[in-house]
Amino acid sequence: MKFDYKELLDNCIPGLSIDCVVFGYKDKKLHVLLVRFIDSHVWALPGGFIPKDQDMDAVANQVLFQRTGLQEVFLQQSHIFSSLNRHFDINTRSRLVMDTIKKTWMEDQKEALEAWFSERFISTAYMALVDAEKVHPQTDVLSDACDWIPLDELPDLLLDHREMIDEAHRQLRMKIRLLPIGKSLLPERFTMSDLQSLYEAILDQKLDRGNFQRKMIRLGFLNRHEKLMTGAQNKAPYLYSINDEAYDQLLKHGINFI
Amino acid sequence: MKFDYKELLDNCIPGLSIDCVVFGYKDKKLHVLLVRFIDSHVWALPGGFIPKDQDMDAVANQVLFQRTGLQEVFLQQSHIFSSLNRHFDINTRSRLVMDTIKKTWMEDQKEALEAWFSERFISTAYMALVDAEKVHPQTDVLSDACDWIPLDELPDLLLDHREMIDEAHRQLRMKIRLLPIGKSLLPERFTMSDLQSLYEAILDQKLDRGNFQRKMIRLGFLNRHEKLMTGAQNKAPYLYSINDEAYDQLLKHGINFI
Numbered sequence: 001m002k003f004d005y006k007e008l009l010d011n012c013i014p015g016l017s018i019d020c021v022v023f024g025y026k027d028k029k030l031h032v033l034l035v036r037f038i039d040s041h042v043w044a045l046p047g048g049f050i051p052k053d054q055d056m057d058a059v060a061n062q063v064l065f066q067r068t069g070l071q072e073v074f075l076q077q078s079h080i081f082s083s084l085n086r087h088f089d090i091n092t093r094s095r096l097v098m099d100t101i102k103k104t105w106m107e108d109q110k111e112a113l114e115a116w117f118s119e120r121f122i123s124t125a126y127m128a129l130v131d132a133e134k135v136h137p138q139t140d141v142l143s144d145a146c147d148w149i150p151l152d153e154l155p156d157l158l159l160d161h162r163e164m165i166d167e168a169h170r171q172l173r174m175k176i177r178l179l180p181i182g183k184s185l186l187p188e189r190f191t192m193s194d195l196q197s198l199y200e201a202i203l204d205q206k207l208d209r210g211n212f213q214r215k216m217i218r219l220g221f222l223n224r225h226e227k228l229m230t231g232a233q234n235k236a237p238y239l240y241s242i243n244d245e246a247y248d249q250l251l252k253h254g255i256n257f258i
Numbered sequence: 259m260k261f262d263y264k265e266l267l268d269n270c271i272p273g274l275s276i277d278c279v280v281f282g283y284k285d286k287k288l289h290v291l292l293v294r295f296i297d298s299h300v301w302a303l304p305g306g307f308i309p310k311d312q313d314m315d316a317v318a319n320q321v322l323f324q325r326t327g328l329q330e331v332f333l334q335q336s337h338i339f340s341s342l343n344r345h346f347d348i349n350t351r352s353r354l355v356m357d358t359i360k361k362t363w364m365e366d367q368k369e370a371l372e373a374w375f376s377e378r379f380i381s382t383a384y385m386a387l388v389d390a391e392k393v394h395p396q397t398d399v400l401s402d403a404c405d406w407i408p409l410d411e412l413p414d415l416l417l418d419h420r421e422m423i424d425e426a427h428r429q430l431r432m433k434i435r436l437l438p439i440g441k442s443l444l445p446e447r448f449t450m451s452d453l454q455s456l457y458e459a460i461l462d463q464k465l466d467r468g469n470f471q472r473k474m475i476r477l478g479f480l481n482r483h484e485k486l487m488t489g490a491q492n493k494a495p496y497l498y499s500i501n502d503e504a505y506d507q508l509l510k511h512g513i514n515f516i
Contacts, residue, residue, distance in 0.1 A: 016380070053342065054342075055340040122314070124338055174436055
C-alpha cells in the first residue's frame with residue numbers, strides 16, 4: 001500500500017519527533033501502551049512528527065487522542081532523547097521498521113523521504129497517565145496491534161524506546177511522592193486498598209498499610225463515602241473519591257513535607 | 259564587527275536551540291546568570307544552537323562551561339518551549355536583538371542567515387545549580403555583560419526566557435523536597451542555618467527551625483564536624499558537610515516519605 005507523504009515533507013520539521021509513554025493501570029499492574037509495526041512486528045511507543053505550525057504539546061495530545069480516544073488526560077513532557085544513535089540504520093530492528101515504512105513510499109517522493117528519514121531524530125518523550133478501562137487502543141496504517149503491555153513483560157523495542165519508558169517510570173516514581181497523580185489512573189470510587197495497590201505498582205515496593213492510610217488521609221484530597229458492601233459489614237472498606245479542589249491545589253503546590 | 263557563520267550554517271540544526279537557567283545562591287538569595295546583548299542591552303539566558311554531530315546534553319554542558327568555567331555541575335533538562343511565538347520578529351525586544359546580530363553578518367552569508375533566523379526556534383531549557391562563588395561569568399562577542407541577577411530583581415527578558423526561569427524555579431521547588439540537591443549550591447562546610455536559608459530561598463517561605471533540623475538529620479546525608487568558633491562557645495553552631503555516598507543514594511532514589 002502506498003501513501004502520500006506530501007504533508008510530512010512539506011509541513012513537518014525534519015529530524016524532530018515525539019514519543020508517548022502512556023501508562024495505564026489494570027490487573028494491579030502498571031501497563032504501557034505499545035504499537036506493533038506491520039510486517040516487521042517490531043514493538044514501539046506511539047509517536048509522531050512535528051508540523052511547523054504546531055507546538056509540541058499539541059502534537060502529543062493529538063497522538064494520544066488518535067491512539068486512545070481520550071482527551072484532557074495527564075500528559076507531561078518527560079525527557080528529550082538526542083543521542084547520535086537515534087537513526088533508523090542503527091540496528092536490525094530499526095532497519096526492519098524502515099523497510100516496512102519504505103514499502104509505503106511512492107516513486108516520486110522516494111528521494112525526499114530517503115533524505116528525511118536518514119537523519120538523527122531528536123525525540124521528546126511525553127508521559128501520560130490514563131484510566132486503562134476507558135481506552136480502546138487504535139492501530140493505524142503502519143501498525144497491526146496497539147495493546148497494553150505490563151511493564152514487567154516488555155518486548156524488545158524500537159531504538160531507545162525502552163530507555164524512554166524507564167526514564168518516564170523513574171519520573172513517575174518520583175512524582176507520585178510529591179503529587180497526587182493517581183487520579184487519572186483510578187476509577188471514580190475506590191478503596192484505600194485500591195489506592196495502595198496503585199502506589200505499590202508504581203513504586204514497585206510493598207508499603208505499610210496503616211502508615212499509608214494515615215498519610216493519604218492527612219493529605220486531605222480524599223472524600224470518604226459509604227462502605228463497599230461485600231462480605232461482612234464490620235470488615236467492609238470505605239469507598240473514597242478524589243476531592244478535585246484539594247487535588248488541584250496539591251498538584252499545583254506539591255506535597256509539603258518539609 | 260563581522261563574524262564567519264559558516265559553522266552555524268553548515269553544521270547546526272535549524273530551528274533548534276538550548277537555553278540555560280543557571281541558579282546560583284549568594285547573599286541568602288537565589289540568583290540567575292543572565293547575559294546582556296551589546297547595543298540592544300536586552301537581557302537573556304545564556305544559550306546556544308545544536309551541532310548536527312552532538313547530543314543536547316553535551317551542548318548544554320559546553321554553554322555552561324563557556325559562561326562559568328565550571329564542569330560537572332548539576333545540570334538537567336527542564337522543559338521544551340515550542341510556542342509558535344518563539345521567533346525573533348515577535349516583539350520590539352527580540353527585534354532589537356536580531357538587529358544586533360545582523361550587524362555581525364557578512365554580505366555573502368546574509369541570505370542564508372536571514373532564512374536561518376526567521377524560523378520558530380524550539381528551545382530546550384536546562385536547569386543548572388552552581389556555587390556562585392566559584393563562577394567567573396564570561397561575556398562573548400555578542401554580550402557586554404554576564405551577571406548574577408537576584409530572582410526577585412529580574413529585568414524584562416528576551417522571548418519567553420522569563421517563563422523558562424519560572425518553570426525551572428517551580429521544578430527546583432519540587433525537586434528540593436525530594437532530592438538533596440543543595441550540594442552544588444553550598445560551600446563545603448556549612449551550618450544548619452546556612453542549609454535552612456538555602457531551602458527558604460528556593461522555596462520562598464520561612465521554615466520551622468527545629469522541624470527542619472530534625473528532618474535534615476534524619477535523611478542521613480550530613481556529616482557533623484566541629485563547631486563554628488565565633489561568639490559564645492555554648493551557642494556556636496555545628497558545621498556540617500555532605501556525605502557523598504549517602505547523598506548520591508538519595509539523589510538516585512529520592513527521599514522516601516511514604
